[in-house]
Amino acid sequence: MGAELKSRSHWDLHDSLEELSELAVTAGGDVVGVATQKIEKPTAATYIGPGKAEELARRCKEELVDTVIFDDDLSAAQGRNLERIFECKILDRTQLILDIFAQRARTREGRLQVELAQLEHLLPRLTRYWTHLSRQKGGIGMRGGEGETQLEADRRKVQERIDRLRTELEIVRKQRSTQRAGRQRNQWPMASIVGYTNAGKSTLLNTLTGATVLAEDKLFATLDPTTRRLRLPTNQNVLLSDTVGFIRKLPHGLVEAFKATLEEVIQADILVHVVDVSHPHADEQIQAVNAVLQELGAATKPTLMVFNKVDKFNQESLVTRFLEQYPQGVPVSAKTGEGLPTLMGELGIALRPVREFLDLEIPHEAGHVMARLHSIAQVVEKDFKGQRARFKARIPPYLHAEFEPYIVGDAQT
Secondary structure, eight states: OEEEOTTSOHHHHHHHHHHHHHHHHHTTOOOOOOOEEEOSSOBTTTBSOHHHHHHHHHHHHHTTOOEEEESSOOOHHHHHHHHHHHOSEEEEHHHHHHHHHHHHOOSHHHHHHHHHHHHHHHGGGGGGTOOOOOBOOOSTTOTTOTTOBHHHHHHHHHHHHHHHHHHHHHHHHHHHHHHHHHHHTTTOOEEEEEEBTTSSHHHHHHHHHOOOOOOOSSTTOOOSOEEEEEEOTTSOEEEEEEOOOBOTTOOHHHHHHTHHHHHHHHHOSEEEEEEETTSTTHHHHHHHHHHHHHHHTOTTSOEEEEEEOGGGOOOHHHHHHHHHHSTTOEEOOTTTOTTHHHHHHHHHHHTGGGSEEEEEEEETTOHHHHHHHHHHSEEEEEEOOSSEEEEEEEEOGGGHHHHGGGEEEEOOO
8 A cells, every 4th residue: 555645756656566565475475456545645543544544444355355564654553543444454664574574584693683673663653552551560579660551561671672682783793793804814805795675686696606595586585694705817805795685765773773784785895786677667776775875884885886687688778878877887697697707807806906916036946836826816927937937916915925035026017
């Protein structure tokens, strides 16, 4: 159910409701119909007009509908009033997304983050579940004290649980920071894959690194981050992380709750922004992702645009339009592997500044040193004439000391 407000165009509403239907299917529901209403502003009591609410309630009873989902957030009073009119379960967009997240979270960290977001969304809406104000018994040893209502006690318990979850998530953040520091001891750069949900991020990670992350044609197929090592054609290692998908109107509480996961984005040296170029609203999806990155404070990070799913359609002009807008972008198909060598090459170029470009002279008898050089460096030139073999190579700074005896100066490009 969506409201076409004065500030909202018909097409914007249509696209949002289409996405809401996809979310409902992802949550395990069957969509039997979509309804809209033109209104100046939301009605305080029922969001949509009371007459429209009664009309839709009759339709829902006839079609045996057990859940009605609204495309915008509802207040506690609106939800309570609508449930009374419809006599069935009423959800808003945030509750639906939270339900999907609860289904998809696999790790302890993911479950903690989802529960925190659910409780923070529930806290101001607890009046929906308590229609009475029965008082607890007062006296010594009673935590609520004289006159505490059931509603107040329930709010207190929820707030206490929220505080505990925040403490546990702070421990998770510290553990993740320790893990990240361990990985960075190798001085490998970090790249985070970001993008709209269902853009193909997990498929790209799987294809590039041989990982086995769940990849389905559904929204929010994966929530928990996965980090894998990727070896580039330049002989450079990069840590590649998959992250939770973004979406339009992503609840702020979810962004806050998933900060522990999204720190992979904040800490990355480069972002790989995957776009489903076959989607009719790819431009809007790019804007939605950029808005979340802005909220995370990661909007200014170096970003490589990856236009995925070029195998699904034959519109070269559309891809060309995106490449004109983002000249460094790379068209790929994570499913078929088309364009991935180019993508890895562009990643190598983007990360090149973290390497030193050096001239080296290595004695011919030091074959193990030459083998080591070829295994960790990008060897640009080599010459085996003369008493020593000469190399021009790009070397990670942390290995400078290892090759110090053979370095004769900085190489010229």
